[in-house]
Amino acid sequence: MKIEYDDVIENYKSQIEKLSLWLWGNRIKEKHINLWLENFNESDNPSKEKQLALTLLNQFMFYDLREVRQALKSIFKDLYLAPYISEYRRQYNSYSMKDYTNYIETTLKKTRFLGVGNPSESSSLLLYFFRQKNNISKDYFTESCQFLIENHENNDIENLVYIDDLSGSGSQATKNLSKIIDRIRAIRKKSNTSISISYFTLFATSDALRYLKDFKGEDNEKLFDRVDSIFELDSTYKVFSKDSRYISDKEESTFFKQLCKDNYLKKCQVEDIQTTGECGYGNTQLLLGFFYNIPNNTLPMFWSNNPPDWHPLFKRYNKKYILGI
Numbered sequence: 001m002k003i004e005y006d007d008v009i010e011n012y013k014s015q016i017e018k019l020s021l022w023l024w025g026n027r028i029k030e031k032h033i034n035l036w037l038e039n040f041n042e043s044d045n046p047s048k049e050k051q052l053a054l055t056l057l058n059q060f061m062f063y064d065l066r067e068v069r070q071a072l073k074s075i076f077k078d079l080y081l082a083p084y085i086s087e088y089r090r091q092y093n094s095y096s097m098k099d100y101t102n103y104i105e106t107t108l109k110k111t112r113f114l115g116v117g118n119p120s121e122s123s124s125l126l127l128y129f130f131r132q133k134n135n136i137s138k139d140y141f142t143e144s145c146q147f148l149i150e151n152h153e154n155n156d157i158e159n160l161v162y163i164d165d166l167s168g169s170g171s172q173a174t175k176n177l178s179k180i181i182d183r184i185r186a187i188r189k190k191s192n193t194s195i196s197i198s199y200f201t202l203f204a205t206s207d208a209l210r211y212l213k214d215f216k217g218e219d220n221e222k223l224f225d226r227v228d229s230i231f232e233l234d235s236t237y238k239v240f241s242k243d244s245r246y247i248s249d250k251e252e253s254t255f256f257k258q259l260c261k262d263n264y265l266k267k268c269q270v271e272d273i274q275t276t277g278e279c280g281y282g283n284t285q286l287l288l289g290f291f292y293n294i295p296n297n298t299l300p301m302f303w304s305n306n307p308p309d310w311h312p313l314f315k316r317y318n319k320k321y322i323l324g325i
Helices: 002-022 030-037 046-057 065-091 097-109 122-134 144-149 171-190 206-214 250-268
Strands: 061-063 111-115 159-167 196-205 226-233 288-290
Touching: 002 030, 002 046, 030 046, 046 250, 061 065, 065 097, 065 122, 065 159, 065 196, 065 226, 097 111, 111 122, 111 144, 122 159, 144 171, 159 171, 159 206, 171 196, 171 206, 196 206, 206 226
Parallel strands: 061 288, 111 159, 159 196, 196 226
Antiparallel strands: none
């Protein structure tokens, strides 16, 4: 059996090197794979561990700049613009490109695009590429606090659109946005002006979408008027779910999940274990990464950096909430 495992391992390594070369910006080379595979030596069958680790890596969804920019284009066209185009067709009996262009421009002037969280986080980087890819004026972008400060100048703004890369559980979005959105809505209510607030992501789990669509603010009204995602990740994208698309053999899935929980996590030494868990933040169990960072919703075995006990395959940049060097 060991020989069979070794053959599969070499075949997977060859496939992954090709994936890295053509789709992952050549970030992962054979030496990186070999060092990472040294982590998997916690059972009486380390070859089986390595084969299962490579099985997951071979299905890892890594998004380079090109794919991220294309997804941001889809957010603009399919999630933001599409409803307004449908409304234009219902209201106006005009086939004039000039009329259509003027309508879209007027709609944009009444919209502001915003990031989620601290300006130093990934959402702000996404806004930069979002503006470039869709050729949008920088005047249509702002920050939540700035919008509040300039509220007396913003009564003509009818739409706020928050852009994010991933919502695994939905909790981070509501934590970052609920208070400020409540404040915005309260101010608008006093001035008798309405505002529509949307939250769009590149990726979101089905659980996160349900949570965000149902989440209510302090006025007991839904926090967001629209919630949507380019890619919805259902339960099949959870590595160890019963209907997982990644490991079909239930015995192998149970074997590897137990190792993740009882062995690998201890070696990974992930910060805030209670929150992050053995299967990623919120137990989301994802195999997902971006060229600028790896979300903690992804299995820690891919990004935890705790040498010599654990060597990461992908670099993750953790958020620091206290001053550190």
